[in-house]
Amino acid sequence: MARPYDPSEIEPTWADRWEAEELYAAGGDDDPRPRFYALDMFPYPSGDLHMGHAEAFALGDAIPRFKTMQGFNVFHPIGWDSFGLPAENAAIRRGIHPKEWTYANIERQARSFKRYGVSFDWRTRLHTSDPEYYRWTQWLFLRLYERGLAYRKLAPANWCPKDQTVLANEQVVGGACERCGTPVVRKDLTQWFFKITDYAQALLDDMSELPGWSDRVLTMQRNWIGRSDGAEVDFEIAETGQNVTVFTTRPDTLWGVTFFVFAPEHPMVEELGRMGGSWDQVRTMRDSLQATPLTAREQAESREGILLGVHAVNPVNGEKVPCFVAPYVLMEYGTGAVMGVPGHDQRDFEFARANGLPVRVVIEPEGETRDPDAMDRAWDHEGVMVNSGLFDGTPSPAGIGDVIRWLESEGKGRAAVSYRLRDWLISRQRYWGCPIPIIHCPSCGEVPVPDDQLPVELPEDVDVSPTGESPLARDEGFVNVTCPECGGDAKRDTDTMDTFVDSSWYYYRYLSPRDDRQPFDSEAVRRWMPVGQYTGGIEHAILHLLYSRFITKVLNDMGMIPFREPFPKLLNQGQVILGGAAMSKSRGNIVEPMPIVEKYGADTVRLTMLFANKPEDDIDWADVSPHGVHDWLGRVWRVVHEAGERQGEDPVELRRLTHRTISRVTDMYERFRFNVIVAQLMSLSNEIRAVLDDGEPARESVTALVLMLAPLAPFIAEELWREALGQEGSVHRARWPAFDPELARQTTVTLVVQVDGKVRDRIEVPTEVSESEAERLARSSTGALRAIGDRRVVRVVARPPRLVNLVTG
RNA sequence: GCCGGGGUGGUGGAAUCGGGAGACACGGCGCCCUCAAAAGGCGCUGGGCGAAAGCCCGUGCGGGUUCGAAUCCCGCCCCCGGCACCA
Numbered sequence: 001m002a003r004p005y006d007p008s009e010i011e012p013t014w015a016d017r018w019e020a021e022e023l024y025a026a027g028g029d030d031d032p033r034p035r036f037y038a039l040d041m042f043p044y045p046s047g048d049l050h051m052g053h054a055e056a057f058a059l060g061d062a063i064p065r066f067k068t069m070q071g072f073n074v075f076h077p078i079g080w081d082s083f084g085l086p087a088e089n090a091a092i093r094r095g096i097h098p099k100e101w102t103y104a105n106i107e108r109q110a111r112s113f114k115r116y117g118v119s120f121d122w123r124t125r126l127h128t129s130d131p132e133y134y135r136w137t138q139w140l141f142l143r144l145y146e147r148g149l150a151y152r153k154l155a156p157a158n159w160c161p162k163d164q165t166v167l168a169n170e171q172v173v174g175g176a177c178e179r180c181g182t183p184v185v186r187k188d189l190t191q192w193f194f195k196i197t198d199y200a201q202a203l204l205d206d207m208s209e210l211p212g213w214s215d216r217v218l219t220m221q222r223n224w225i226g227r228s229d230g231a232e233v234d235f236e237i238a239e240t241g242q243n244v245t246v247f248t249t250r251p252d253t254l255w256g257v258t259f260f261v262f263a264p265e266h267p268m269v270e271e272l273g274r275m276g277g278s279w280d281q282v283r284t285m286r287d288s289l290q291a292t293p294l295t296a297r298e299q300a301e302s303r304e305g306i307l308l309g310v311h312a313v314n315p316v317n318g319e320k321v322p323c324f325v326a327p328y329v330l331m332e333y334g335t336g337a338v339m340g341v342p343g344h345d346q347r348d349f350e351f352a353r354a355n356g357l358p359v360r361v362v363i364e365p366e367g368e369t370r371d372p373d374a375m376d377r378a379w380d381h382e383g384v385m386v387n388s389g390l391f392d393g394t395p396s397p398a399g400i401g402d403v404i405r406w407l408e409s410e411g412k413g414r415a416a417v418s419y420r421l422r423d424w425l426i427s428r429q430r431y432w433g434c435p436i437p438i439i440h441c442p443s444c445g446e447v448p449v450p451d452d453q454l455p456v457e458l459p460e461d462v463d464v465s466p467t468g469e470s471p472l473a474r475d476e477g478f479v480n481v482t483c484p485e486c487g488g489d490a491k492r493d494t495d496t497m498d499t500f501v502d503s504s505w506y507y508y509r510y511l512s513p514r515d516d517r518q519p520f521d522s523e524a525v526r527r528w529m530p531v532g533q534y535t536g537g538i539e540h541a542i543l544h545l546l547y548s549r550f551i552t553k554v555l556n557d558m559g560m561i562p563f564r565e566p567f568p569k570l571l572n573q574g575q576v577i578l579g580g581a582a583m584s585k586s587r588g589n590i591v592e593p594m595p596i597v598e599k600y601g602a603d604t605v606r607l608t609m610l611f612a613n614k615p616e617d618d619i620d621w622a623d624v625s626p627h628g629v630h631d632w633l634g635r636v637w638r639v640v641h642e643a644g645e646r647q648g649e650d651p652v653e654l655r656r657l658t659h660r661t662i663s664r665v666t667d668m669y670e671r672f673r674f675n676v677i678v679a680q681l682m683s684l685s686n687e688i689r690a691v692l693d694d695g696e697p698a699r700e701s702v703t704a705l706v707l708m709l710a711p712l713a714p715f716i717a718e719e720l721w722r723e724a725l726g727q728e729g730s731v732h733r734a735r736w737p738a739f740d741p742e743l744a745r746q747t748t749v750t751l752v753v754q755v756d757g758k759v760r761d762r763i764e765v766p767t768e769v770s771e772s773e774a775e776r777l778a779r780s781s782t783g784a785l786r787a788i789g790d791r792r793v794v795r796v797v798a799r800p801p802r803l804v805n806l807v808t809g
Numbered sequence: 810g811c812c813g814g815g816g817u818g819g820u821g822g823a824a825u826c827g828g829g830a831g832a833c834a835c836g837g838c839g840c841c842c843u844c845a846a847a848a849g850g851c852g853c854u855g856g857g858c859g860a861a862a863g864c865c866c867g868u869g870c871g872g873g874u875u876c877g878a879a880u881c882c883c884g885c886c887c888c889c890g891g892c893a894c895c896a
Contacts, residue, residue: 004848216890219813223892230896248896261896301894333895340896346810347894380810420895542891611834613822616814618889623821628835634848667825676823679833686833693850752829757877759829786863797876803828807876 005637007601011715015114023730024119026075029527033073037528038064039507039567041536041544042079045105046086049112051576051583051621052537054593058606058712059573059615059674060535061118065711066669067532068119069736075528076119077510079126080106083134084499085163088432088464089180098432098464102129112594116602117714119732126513128502129432133509135455136519137502138437140551142448145438149195149554150426152446157425159187164467165429166191186290192436192495193423196550200225200419202564203549212533212569214616217541224542226420231404233339233413235260237268238311238320239275244268247334247418250344251407252399255388256362258352259340260312260323261305263331264289269308272323276309282325289327302327303347303354314339315412316403317389326351334418342378343370349378362387363396424547426498431464431471433496441483441490450484456492470494503544504551507531507566525561534567538616541572571672574618576609583621591621603713604630610674610712632682633716636709639688640702644724648697655743657687658701662739665708674712681709699725704737753778754805755787769801778804 018024027033040060043053064076082102091098106127113120126133144150157166162182166189176183196203204225207218230249237244248254262269264286273279285306305326312323321340328347329338342352342359352359359372363383370379385394394402407413427436435456437449449456459478464471472478472494483490508520511528515521545567552566575582576591583590597605607629612619650658661684668677684705688698703725710717710731721731746767751774753761761783765774775798778784784806795807 215813217813220891223812226892226895228895246896250896303894328894328896330895335896338896345896347896350894418895420892538890611821617822620821623835625835631848632834638849671825675821676833679823682833689850750829754828754877757828757875762829783863795876797828799828803877805828805876 005634005716007603007633007715008598010719011117011601011603012115014715014718015117018117018119018730018732019114019122021730022123023732024076025121025123027073031073033071035528036064036067036072036074036532037530038067038074038076039510039531039534040076040078041534041540042081042503042506043109044081044084044086045102045109046090047105048108049116049593051591051593053109054116054597054605055576055609055619056535056537056573057113057116057118058609059571059672061606061714062610062669062674062711063533063535063571063672065119065714065732066736068732069707069710069734071735075510076121077124077126078110078113078118078120078122079124079506079510079513080109080128081499081503081506082106082127082129083433083496083502085165085428085430085432088430089163091432092464097460099129099460102432103127115594115597116606119714124510124513126506126509128434128499128506131455131457132514132516133506134434134458134502136509137434137497137505138449138454138456139451139519140505141497141501142437142451143558144194144554145448147554147558149198150192151195152190152192154188154190155193155425156186157189157191158184159189160184163430166425166427188290189427191425192427192493192497193425194501194550196424196547197419197421199550199553200227200421201417202553203421203546206549206553206564209565210568210570212571214570214572216616217538217545217570217572220541221546224421224546228418228420230400230416230418231407231413232335232416233407234315235312235339236315237272237323238313240272240310242268244312244337245335246337246339247416248339250341250400251403251413252385252388252391252394252396253341253344253362254314254316254339254403255385255391256341256343256360257314257319257321257339258342258358258360259321259348259355261326261329261338261340261351262308262323263329263336264325264327265331266325266336268337269325272308272310273325276307276323278306278309278325281306282308285325285327303351305351305355307355312339315407315410322357324351324355332422333420343372343375344378344380346378346380349375360387424498424500424550426501427495428498429470429494430496431458431462433499434458434502435472436493436495436497438493439481439483439490440493441486441488443488444483444485444490447483447485447490453484458496470496472496500543500547504547505555507548508555508561522560529561530563530565531567531569533569533571535571535573538572538574545570571615573615574613576619576621578620579622580620596626600626600630601633601715603633603716607633607678607713611678613675615672615674629678632685633713635689636685636705637716637720639685639692639698640706640720641724642692643688643698643702644720644726646692646697646699648699650698650700651691651696654687654691654696654698654701656747657684658704659739659744660746662704662708662737663741663744666736666739669711677708678712681705706731707734707737710734749801751777751801752803753781753784754803755784756808757805758787760784760787765801767801771798771800774798774800774804778806 064074068074087098087102091101160167160177160182162180228249231251232245232247235244273282305324308323310323311320340348342348343361361370361372364370364386365383382396385391385399404415437456439447441447459475462471462475479491481490511524512521548566553564555561556564578589604626608626612624661680665677665680688701691698706717706720717731721727748764749767751763751765761781763777775796791808793806794809797805
């Protein structure tokens with residue numbers, strides 16, 4: 001009788017042995033196996049591992065383990081995204097240094113990962129907060145700077161009053177700071193930006209190279225980039241003859257323009273307001289908007305406007321319409337000025353009604369007539385152009401292109417594209433981040449730090465309490481330098497970079513993390529990349545993935561890498577929630593994985609996650625229980641031990657089932673259907689139990705069972721492989737089981753007999769039963785005879801060997 | 810409003826192609842083992858009718874195509890994610 005299944009005994013033992021043996025180290029350059037780069041989104045060290053990690057790394061570990069068994073030379077690295085605000089805030093709260101807090105958490109997570117048994121190649125471990133890493137983040141910044149892709153400008157910024165820092169648009173969620181939930185306000189600062197907008201179209205176009213991405217993530221990125229097709233149209237200010245351009249997606253409605261609106265920040269409004277006598281009012285509006293948070297303004301639905309006192313000339317018909325200044329027009333999108341078409345745009349309609357402006361109908365539904373005075377909202381659907389000169393009668397969708405071509409021929413406008421995507425604001429006025437390698441010299445201006453002076457090291461002895469300027473600005477020794485160009489007194493830039501810069505290139509560095517001559521080894525990148533499979537949370541669907549795609553395109557343009565997409569295949573696992581809600585400290589509903597690992601074992605926690613549902617779906621911890629899979633592992637433990645002691649060949653029916661299971665499970669691994677794999681293995685183990693109870697051997701089957709289980713439950717598989725089955729070497733280096741197609745093939749199947757489409761009988765038939773034989777068997781089955789009664793069969797649909805449908809008259 | 814995904818038992822979920830709906834589990838009920846409990850094992854478990862054989866209904870709702878629809882088409886309803894004064 002074997003000892004009972006005790007994960008707390010076997011798991012730590014194997015974890016130590018695997019580490020000592022470097023079992024999961026990738027093969028070297030001379031390894032003949034095909035290479036596979038399995039990448040998990042690297043963790044942020046904000047404490048110990050949480051439930052999300054337990055799920056992510058159960059999935060993210062199953063893939064490289066399966067690939068290794070399939071004969072690939074797998075590289076599965078680990079590192080930490082270790083700069084950033086949470087570390088700094090936690091450090092301030094506890095009165096310790098961010099570095100101390102961060103690295104203590106890293107060590108804690110590293111220990112937990114080892115206890116969880118994740119198959120990392122620890123040799124290439126990296127931390128983005130190590131100088132040997134961020135030196136090359138600075139190098140990357142300088143390359144972008146040289147290419148004009150990193151620049152500084154005064155910009156209205158989202159400012160978190162609590163964290164005392166600027167936030168990217170992406171970090172403002174519902175008007176509040178993504179990190180701490182404080183409402184964001186507006187502040188004008190000189191900020192560093194990366195010019196991701198230069199790549200807006202490439203980021204859209206290259207989505208065709210992402211076959212392994214879900215529609216969900218592709219849609220999120222597409223929405224974020226927000227391409228709109230339309231036209232630029234040139235209007236003229238009647239009083240001055242100045243040109244002013246608008247962007248519109250509806251050039252077919254140009255004949256419906258009854259007013260014209262500038263954004264309050266538009267550069268022309270001061271001059272035009274002074275001329276029209278409205279400047280005092282406009283300035284007041286500007287000032288009040290300056291004090292309003294950006295997000296609050298975006299959510300306002302005011303239709304107030306100030307009459308500027310000048311007129312715009314509609315280029316299609318020469319009409320003069322009044323110009324307004326109104327906050328509903330945004331300077332940041334399009335050209336900062338719009339044509340007002342109240343008949344066909346709901347916002348313009350509301351503005352016209354609020355300001356007593358006429359509504360003109362220029363698109364009508366086919367065969368209908370619209371009375372502008374009777375309209376209670378704009379008609380923004382398709383229709384036929386009316387009151388539009390020579391375009392009358394044109395269907396509006398065709399009219400868009402027709403009008404653009406006409407505008408181009410008349411020199412009054414042109415086709416144009418507008419994107420929602422803005423440049424990436426990377427400046428942070430905080431301490432715990434990568435210093436920006438720029439020196440500001442009174443005589444030379446912005447001077448990049450020469451490559452041979454990198455890294456610009458983050459000083460350690462700094463007061464990190466937030467005041468609104470970077471803590472680095474208070475460190476005289478850091479700030480004061482000599483200018484690398486003229487040798488005069490100069491000052492360092494004191495901002496640090498958004499941590500998304502750090503994480504936009506770490507997967508290149510993994511291949512040569514200690515290289516002190518270059519950011520990454522292009523040869524190694526060529527050999528191993530693009531990444532074979534990227535795994536991580538849906539919360540990174542936009543930011544991290546978009547930035548990584550952008551940086552990859554820049555590196556490609558620099559000739560450093562041969563591809564334009566870093567992650568052709570992406571798996572986004574769902575969240576682990578509790579009782580229908582996200583786990584959070586404020587709700588006090590956090591379940592910690594490591595105590596459950598201690599109680600039931602890592603294998604049980606992994607299987608609980610994998611068996612719950614498909615990887616992309618959220619797991620509600622309230623719906624699942626580790627008990628079930630834990631008990632099953634106990635049954636697996638016993639059947640393998642029992643079968644390991646018996647001699648002889650497995651009964652043929654069990655062999656058939658085993659080979660069929662191998663065939664199915666292999667396919668399911670390729671498709672990440674881990675929940676179905678577990679179900680299949682449960683069925684197989686149930687059948688093995690029955691065979692053993694009949695006193696028959698099952699060694700071949702339990703061997704296959706252990707191999708197929710190994711990527712999902714690595715500890716028990718290893719123990720059973722070596723101890724119960726007496727195999728040489730690790731199960732994790734063993735070859736994936738092959739199946740005999742002849743055995744895997746079903747020899748008999750259940751023929752479903754239908755009468756008029758309803759199941760009336762089931763018969764076991766040989767797989768290769770002929771159509772006529774199937775029909776004969778079906779017709780003579782008792783169930784069919786009873787159902788047919790005295791009716792006549794007028795038609796037979798035979799799909800041997802699975803189904804025969806007898807259709808009666 | 811626009812874009813994307815989804816809706817299957819008490820619960821989590823199965824069901825490559827248009828061909829057995831509910832695999833595998835959780836939970837529940839009953840039984841075996843046991844002094845007892847735990848652990849383990851066995852059986853039943855979508856709804857309705859029926860003693861049973863079996864019959865009827867059933868994959869959000871309503872239509873349609875088909876010998877046959879969870880799956881395809883049309884029209885709705887609801888849920889989730891993204892974008893949104895974006896012109």
